[in-house]
Amino acid sequence: MKTGAKILIESLAKEGVDIIFGYPGGSVLPIYDELYDSSIRHILMRHEQAAVHAADGYARASGRVGVCLATSGPGACNLVTGIATAYMDSVPVVAITGQVPTSMLGNDAFQESDITGITLPVTKHNYLVKHAGELAGVVREAFFIAKTGRNGPVLIDIPKDVNTDLIADPAPAPETVSLRGYQPTYRGHTRQIERAIDLLMKAERPIIYAGGGVIASGASGELVELAERLMLPVTATLMGLGCIPCNHPLNLGMLGMHGTEYANYAVTECDLLLAIGVRFDDRVTGKIETFAPHAKVVHIDVDPAEIGKNKPVDVPIVGDAKAVLADMLARIRKRDGPSQWLHKIDVWKENHPLRYREGDGLHPQYVIQQLSDLLNGEGVIVSEVGQNQMWAAQYYCFRHPRQWISSGGLGTMGYGFPAAIGAHFARPGEQVFDIAGDGSIQMNIQELGTVAHYTIPVRIAILNNMYLGMVRQWQELFYDRRYSYTELPAVDFVKIANAYGVEGMRVDSRDEVRPALQAAIDAEGPFVLDFRIEREENVFPMVPAGAAINEMIGGHQQ
Amino acid sequence: MKAHTLSILVENKAGVLSRVAGLFSRRGFNIESLAVGVCEEPNMSRITVVAYGDDAQIEQVKKQLNKLIDIVKVSDITYRDHVDRELALIKVGAETGATRAEIMQIASIFRAKIIDVGTRTVVLEVTGDSEKIDALEKLLPQYGIKELVRTGKIAILRGSKTVKSQKPE
């Protein structure tokens, strides 16, 4: 005889789960009782939103499924932002929620909320389990769905009685999952692959536009190999950073709203756009009609719904990026590059580098550059949302995939710190930094409690401008400097850290930057750095919303 | 913009209808009509949806529907050779013998049936494509339509073709 809760925990262990981020409550008491002597580790977060972000950060840093657990009603509802965050960025997360007993479902019982209904639009799939006997099968299916095809979050809602029910002979989960309505395509269509190669060979101004799909499918090796064989320049989206080492000669850095000028010029002038694992998001394309206007478009994506969604595509290839690129490589030999095109790009790089006006003040870009230098471009860099995120994306020199963890699609402030906690458990030996703003960090600052409790060596670098900086930047540029409700009073983050038992240091000048970063790197436990940066520093270059991406402001000419 | 008819084969799982309906509203589509019922396969239902959109928009909805785990097959049969039917029940005022006779005459032209006769009303049952039912509807207001109930459209391909699931490889 086994309880539902026991079947659940055993099923999770069978999926290889070794850590759960969670927060208890009445409806999940049976699950917590099972966790009490389970080999699966549970990290008690200080908010359910942090639990789901931690599971998400764990998943992004490791490539495995992240798991979080919350109680019914308020606990489940607190997960929603994090589930939506994972959904937008296609992150494999399994969220488990407690629910009121089946006999009370639909009665507005205490702490009842229709979480499967609420999360319908932000999960890849979800389940309300009605019988303990279904649990093993549901868990197997949930993990399968979360981490195959286009990855995404799956929620399992379990009424309390389902967790306490005793099952005499629980049926084991099926070895393999077969779902009639879910059969992702992995191998690209041969004919389309040949057409794509044909276009690539004929192109005079080709470019690769790579996104999160490359990271998710583990296709970076194939991508770099293809780029080198055909001498194709590569630009990445925010989600794709790290797919090619930043110091690779073919790397053009990020494109789009805060991309490099040379990446945006190159995309605007290219005659062939090889789009891999991307979704032509508006933050990337700007005005879609003027995005890569001269290009034939080849689009590789595991999700057929992304192909042709925002921009017409000449050669659609539905498939997993790694499998498709491997098939392409098998048919391609090394050749001389499009030298005129590469030369043109080099001139752009030379004339329009990423830069900021350096003065006496403490510039956030400098902080990121120094961190990148001290860590030699290694480590896991997580970010919050806003200017801090863009500066980190622009100025950190990423070497590997899964090194850069940031909420791209949803842009969730408060994501970074808890995601960094998850990333630490995925990659325990590595330096994990959360690049934060003073606004964002206050959205999940209670997690200082968690890092202190478990001595989790996450370092938080707050780029403190005493503003909701990115919003202030838009107000400066587009609302005539009317700073409506974007100024934040000074907060003594060191004191806050100390109150939780976490070390902290305030940094006011440029000279202090490196020693302070080094102190954080060397710390045994968590560490908070409060960088008092130039308050009105802006993120440049910038494509105003709705403009063409080669119409940047704050670029080199200005 | 054109009315598209989608035939959707789904697993009979709790919530599948709200998944389908939710997807339409989320992506900004009005569902013109909807019909759900059991079908030839056990544990499956077939949903027929009529929605307005241009071909590219409908293609996107189709792809999004295909991503739902419980949806086994989506087919836009608008441009394929098919037959479709709707059913309507219409309650009309029939106070006098004369109006009753007139209504019965109209009914017989449309091959509609009188399925209930009250002291002051009759209920007509009619099946046909939308145009036929619309045409009948237009003739009745003079008698006073007290209530009208129309099902969504159901549709099926002509000949031996079917809207079926692909078998997993």
Ligand SMILES: Cc1ncc(C[n+]2csc(CCOP(=O)(O)OP(=O)(O)O)c2C)c(N)n1
């Ligand atoms: C949860 C949430 N609320 C609001 C926003 C809108 N928003 C985007 S950036 C930003 C300002 C962020 O300020 P801060 O964290 O201090 O970072 P900075 O831009 O100053 O680096 C806001 C409010 C958001 N992205 N997420």
